[in-house]
Amino acid sequence: MSAITEGPVLLDVRDGVGHIRLNRPEASNGMNVELLAGLQDAIERCSADAAVRVVLLSGEGPNFCAGGDVKEFASHGEQLPAYIRRATAQLQDAAAALIGLDEPVIASVHGFAAGGGGLGLVCAADFVIAADTARFMSGATRVGMAPDAGASLLLPRLVGIRRAMDIILRSPQLTAQEALEIGLITRVVPEAELAAAAQALADELAAMAPLGLAASKRLIWTGLTAGLREHLDEEARIVTELSGTADSREGLAAVIERRSPKFEGR
Numbered sequence: 001m002s003a004i005t006e007g008p009v010l011l012d013v014r015d016g017v018g019h020i021r022l023n024r025p026e027a028s029n030g031m032n033v034e035l036l037a038g039l040q041d042a043i044e045r046c047s048a049d050a051a052v053r054v055v056l057l058s059g060e061g062p063n064f065c066a067g068g069d070v071k072e073f074a075s076h077g078e079q080l081p082a083y084i085r086r087a088t089a090q091l092q093d094a095a096a097a098l099i100g101l102d103e104p105v106i107a108s109v110h111g112f113a114a115g116g117g118g119l120g121l122v123c124a125a126d127f128v129i130a131a132d133t134a135r136f137m138s139g140a141t142r143v144g145m146a147p148d149a150g151a152s153l154l155l156p157r158l159v160g161i162r163r164a165m166d167i168i169l170r171s172p173q174l175t176a177q178e179a180l181e182i183g184l185i186t187r188v189v190p191e192a193e194l195a196a197a198a199q200a201l202a203d204e205l206a207a208m209a210p211l212g213l214a215a216s217k218r219l220i221w222t223g224l225t226a227g228l229r230e231h232l233d234e235e236a237r238i239v240t241e242l243s244g245t246a247d248s249r250e251g252l253a254a255v256i257e258r259r260s261p262k263f264e265g266r
Contacts, residue, residue, distance in 0.1 A: 002018065002045045002046065002048075002049045002051070002052070004038070004041070004042055004045070007023065007034075007038050008022070008023050008024050008032075008034050008035035008038045009021070009022060009023055009035060009038030009039050009041070009042050010023045010042075010060075011042040011045060011046070013046075013049060013051055013052055015203065015206065016051065016052065016053040016054060016206035016207075017052070017053070017054045017055075017056050017199075017202045017203070017206055018042075018045075018046040018049065018052040018054070018055045018056065018103070019056050019058070020039070020042045020043070020046070020055060020056070020057045020058075021057075021058050021059065021060055022035065022039070022057075022058070022059040022060060022064070022065055023060045024060075024061075024069075025059075025060045025061020025062070025063075026061070027066075027069055027071075028061065028062070028063040028065070028066035028111070028112065029059040029060065029061065029063060029064065029065040029066065029117070030065070030066055030067060030068060030069035030070065030071075030072070030117070031065065031067065031068050031069060031087065031091065031115075031116070031117040032068075032069045032072050032087065033083070033086055033087050033090060035069075036087060036090035036091055036094060037090060039090075039094045040090060040093060040094050040097065043055075043094060043097045043098060043101065044097070046101065046103065047097070047101055047102075047103075052103055053103055053205070053206040053210050054103055054104050054105075054106065054202045054205045054206045055098070055101060055103050055104070055105045055106070056106045056108060056198055056199070056202045057098075057105060057106065057107045057108065057121065057125065058107075058108040058109075058110075058195075058198070059109075059110070059111070061111075062110075062111045063110070063111030063112045063113075063118075064107070064108075064109040064110055064111055064112065064113045064118055064134070065112070065113060065114070065115075065117040065118035065121060066111075066112045066114050066115065066117070066118060067114040067115020067116060067117045067118050067119075067139050068087070068115055068116065068117060070143070070252050070255045070256060071256055073243075073252055074249070074252040074253060074256055077249070078244070078249075080243045080244065080248070080249070081240050081241070081243045081244040084239060084240050084243040085236065085240045088116075088148050088235070088236045088239050088240060089236060091116055091117065091120065091148060091149050092148060092149060092150060092232045092235065092236060094121075094149075095120055095121065095123075095124040095149040095150050096124075096150070096228065096229070096232065098121070098124040098125065099124050099150075099221050099225060099228075100221075102210070102213075102214035102217070102218075103210075103213075103214070104126045104127065104205050104213055104217060105124070105125045105126045105127070106125065106126065106127045106128075106129060106198055106201055106202055106205075107121060107122055107125035107127070107128045107129070108129050108194060108195065108198035109122065109128060109129070109130040109131065109134045109136075109176075109185070110130070110131040110133070110134055110191060110194055111131075111133075111134060111135070112134075112135050112136075112137065113130075113134065113135070113136050113137075114135075114136070114137040114138070114139045115137075115138070115139045115140065116140070116147060116148040116149040116151065117149070118136070118137075119136060119137065119138055119139075119147075119149075119151055119155075120147070120148060120149020120150065120151045121149065122136065122184065122185065123149070123150065123151050123154040123155055123158060123184075124149065124150065124154065126217060127186045127187075127201060128184070128185035128186050128187075129185075129186060129187050129189060129194065129197050129198045129201060130176040130179065130180075130185050130187070130188050130189075130194075131176065131188075131189065131190070131191035131194045132176050132177070132188050132189065132190055132191060133176070133191045134175075134176040134179075134188075135173050135174065135175065135176070136173070136174040136176075136178075136179045136184065136185075137171055137172070137173045137174065138151065138155075138167050138168045138171045139171055140168070140171070141168065141169055141170075141171050142171050142251060142255070142261070143248060143251030143252050143254075143255060143261070144242060144245060144247035144248040144250065144251040144261070144263060145239060145242050145243065145248055145251070146235070146238050146239055146242055147168055147235070148235050148236070148239045149235075150225075150228060150231065150232055150235065151168070152168065152231070152235055153225070153227070153228060153231045153232075153235075154224070154225070155167060155168065155184075157224050158183055158184060159182045159183050159184055160182075163182050176188045245266060246264065246266045247261075247263045247264065247265065247266065250262060250263060250264075251263070
């Protein structure tokens with residue numbers, strides 16, 4: 001049975017659409033290893049279910065996904081690299097699995113889409129429908145880290161190297177309209193219309209020829225993601241290495257304490 005009715009990720013299948021919902025609203029759907037394991041499970045169930053023709057990914061609560069769970073990350077202290085190694089591998093596997101699905105993937109984004117969890121999943125989706133109030137941000141450098149989920153490869157190919165460099169290094173907040181203008185997302189709709197617009201697109205795709213959609217999606221992503229697996233491995237190595245630095249611990253503490261970080265390059 002495909003449905004997942006409790007836990008940090010929910011799944012139900014209706015009329016050919018697999019609805020995957022991140023379900024840690026109290027943490028802005030911040031990613032930890034439990035959520036990431038649930039996300040992998042949901043994607044695998046969609047892939048194995050012949051009734052699923054489209055996957056619709058969304059988040060419960062006020063945000064799509066605000067990235068990694070900084071409080072949980074900070075709680076690991078100097079043992080953080082081991083935790084990050086596991087979490088990064090899970091996130092990268094989930095992003096690669098979304099790209100590799102035969103079925104089109106729609107991300108329905110409201111609130112914040114930040115970090116590897118938020119922005120990374122946006123980059124891995126085939127369509128992104130965003131509320132006009134949505135915000136997009138890389139966020140990694142703000143906590144002394146580097147992007148993951150393949151964003152350092154996919155983002156430059158989606159929006160161009162100059163914009164990607166700005167988004168990743170400076171980590172500004174992008175409005176939904178700004179994200180649309182640079183090609184990061186597909187469509188912007190009023191917040192009150194987001195769920196209906198995403199569902200309408202899912203229904204449209206579910207009624208189309210699945211083999212033709214799958215082949216077309218595969219051709220596009222094959223050209224875009226040449227060298228993805230090797231790049232993911234390098235991302236994981238760098239992110240794990242950075243998570244052991246004093247700067248990363250300072251960055252996480254600053255986010256939790258709502259202050260500006262003081263980085264020392266160590």
